[in-house]
Amino acid sequence: MQSKFMKHLSxxxxxxxxxxxxxxxxxxxxxxxxxxxxxxLRAVMVAVSEVDVPEPSPLFWDHFSARVREAVVREAAPSxxxxxxxxxGSWRIAVPAAALAAATVILLVVAFARRQTAPASSVTxxxxxxxxxxxxALSDALxxxxxxxxxxxxxxxxxxxxxxxxxxxxxxxxxDGSADHAISHLSDDELRTLAAxxxxxxxxxxxx
Amino acid sequence: xxxxxxxxxxxxxxxxxxxxxVEPSMAELGDAELVSACLDGRSAAFDQIVERxxxxxxxxxxxxxxxxxxxxDLSQEVFLRAYRGLPKFRGQSTLGTWLHRISVNVCLxxxxxxxPPSEPIEEHRHVDxxxxxxAERLLRSERAVxxxxxxxxxxxxxxxxxxxxVYHDLSxxxxxDIVGTSVGAVKANVxxxxxxxxxxxxxxxx
Numbered sequence: 152m153q154s155k156f157m158k159h160l161s162x163x164x165x166x167x168x169x170x171x172x173x174x175x176x177x178x179x180x181x182x183x184x185x186x187x188x189x190x191x192l193r194a195v196m197v198a199v200s201e202v203d204v205p206e207p208s209p210l211f212w213d214h215f216s217a218r219v220r221e222a223v224v225r226e227a228a229p230s231x232x233x234x235x236x237x238x239x240g241s242w243r244i245a246v247p248a249a250a251l252a253a254a255t256v257i258l259l260v261v262a263f264a265r266r267q268t269a270p271a272s273s274v275t276x277x278x279x280x281x282x283x284x285x286x287x288a289l290s291d292a293l294x295x296x297x298x299x300x301x302x303x304x305x306x307x308x309x310x311x312x313x314x315x316x317x318x319x320x321x322x323x324x325x326x327d328g329s330a331d332h333a334i335s336h337l338s339d340d341e342l343r344t345l346a347a348x349x350x351x352x353x354x355x356x357x358x359x
Numbered sequence: 360x361x362x363x364x365x366x367x368x369x370x371x372x373x374x375x376x377x378x379x380x381v382e383p384s385m386a387e388l389g390d391a392e393l394v395s396a397c398l399d400g401r402s403a404a405f406d407q408i409v410e411r412x413x414x415x416x417x418x419x420x421x422x423x424x425x426x427x428x429x430x431x432d433l434s435q436e437v438f439l440r441a442y443r444g445l446p447k448f449r450g451q452s453t454l455g456t457w458l459h460r461i462s463v464n465v466c467l468x469x470x471x472x473x474x475p476p477s478e479p480i481e482e483h484r485h486v487d488x489x490x491x492x493x494a495e496r497l498l499r500s501e502r503a504v505x506x507x508x509x510x511x512x513x514x515x516x517x518x519x520x521x522x523x524x525v526y527h528d529l530s531x532x533x534x535x536d537i538v539g540t541s542v543g544a545v546k547a548n549v550x551x552x553x554x555x556x557x558x559x560x561x562x563x564x565x
Contacts (some may be wrong), residue, residue: 162546163546163550166546166549194557195554195556196525199510200525201499201502201503202507204418205421207417211431215434216410216413218435219413220402223402223438226443
């Protein structure tokens, strides 16, 4: 006879008993509800476990392995043809060279900007109000770079001529936000110089 | 005792001291050794991993998606992710368990990207497909189709827990590790999956 306060089996107990990891307690024999639930669970488990996955064609497995192999080979050389159209293997040379080139360009620009703004900085350090320093003309700057015919500069220039920011990001030469960081750490005079350089560059672009 | 007119042949293999040591074939290596060989750049080792585990991975993916084309694509994705992740494989679990985990993640991601079931399980009404045909094979086949469809309609976590428990015979703890949940949650998911399947399949199929 069932007690009025009989505690039914929990979900976990029912599952454990259905899976065979827990012995059936005497309650199952006494409680029709739990017994019925247990029977249903077992029946569904049997019905589900009897269903096999259809075996694919015997040819499938070799084809599958070949597909995976091809995908892995592609994975192993993801960017072999993306660097300046260089052939397989030469990216090992191109990437460090381009990194060196990018670093050199940055150093050149910063050094140039500092040289141009040195007097203004000293004035600022003296806390004297100064009118906006006249921006150096680009014509003063660019000829020194382009006319120098420095072989390392020409090498850098050639390498970076077609490089866009996406390519540089992809190659890990710069990280997201590095340009913002660099600009936010320029002095006022360096910023003015940079602005002047950009304006001149834009003007030159429109003229050509 | 040697018989008259016959000779006893004894074959002796003599290796020169300069010969390279004979390496065991990939098929003889254990999973851990294959992983190590992969990381040393021996591509044949990864081929062997694929060959060894492709059927299990495919079957797991098939259980999730219920068709060959998607299962094949997903299996390829699993091995590609495994290849990418090999350097991070620490061997804390077996390679098989690790591949199970990747498979489940790949399948669950695919299920998230694809259209979810359009109607909740509770609203699904059992359609009686009882056939008049006496062929037991046909009945079994139809039942299998219905069960596969029902499994494919289960919510993601229930489906993952059920498939790994019933078809891949993993322990609740192993499933919890793979799915990233507790043993109790795994048991609850298996229990609800079985209850939902009973509604979906219908009594006559069970």
